[in-house]
Amino acid sequence: MDWIMLAAGGLGLILFILSFFLKDRSKETEEELHELSMSLYQELYQLKKRTKLLEEELMIEPSAGAKKTKPKQINEILINQVLSLHKQGMKPDQISALSSLHVSDVRRIINQ
Template sequence: MEWIIIGLFSLSAILFILSFFKQEPYKELEKQIENMSIQMMQEIYYLKKKTKLLEEEFIIEAERIEPGAQTAGRAPYTVTRDVVLSMYEEGYSIEDIAVMTEKDTGHIEDLLAN
């Protein structure tokens, strides 16, 4: 009877020690979910940034097609550096960008210089 109790205690001690070395499956799952969450947030940020840029280009393109046609109640359009830079990289000259955005060439050059 004593040998059985000693054997059970030793078995429980061994199992207790082994439980510290066993990897938890939830830790790996938690890391995967966290990585996926970060990746999704990065993609959402990229898509929002791209959408904003496309909307700004669409507004500029619409103003270029119909120059001077502004709807009543719409605020004046402010030109951002990203829009000017993307237009410049597409091959538009500084004068063309100034005409399309209804800004002077000095303002466009300042935006490109920064």
């Protein structure tokens, strides 16, 4: 019985000492996870930055001093919707708020 306890204790001591020399795989996994999360954060930041730039570009209106060009082509479906809303008694500014058109475009469609 004493031999079994001594053997188990010795084996435990050997395994304990051996554990200090073995490579810790959780550290590698933790480092890989950290690198992956940092790269994802960087990509997300760049995407948000690009989205913000695109939104700013789309919201910029031409300056008052810019030359007028010919009116943009408006889709037939949108024209029909504007006319239908006008027939229902909506005002051009209300129709403009509901559609993606400027008030002047709505008025031009109604007057045609």
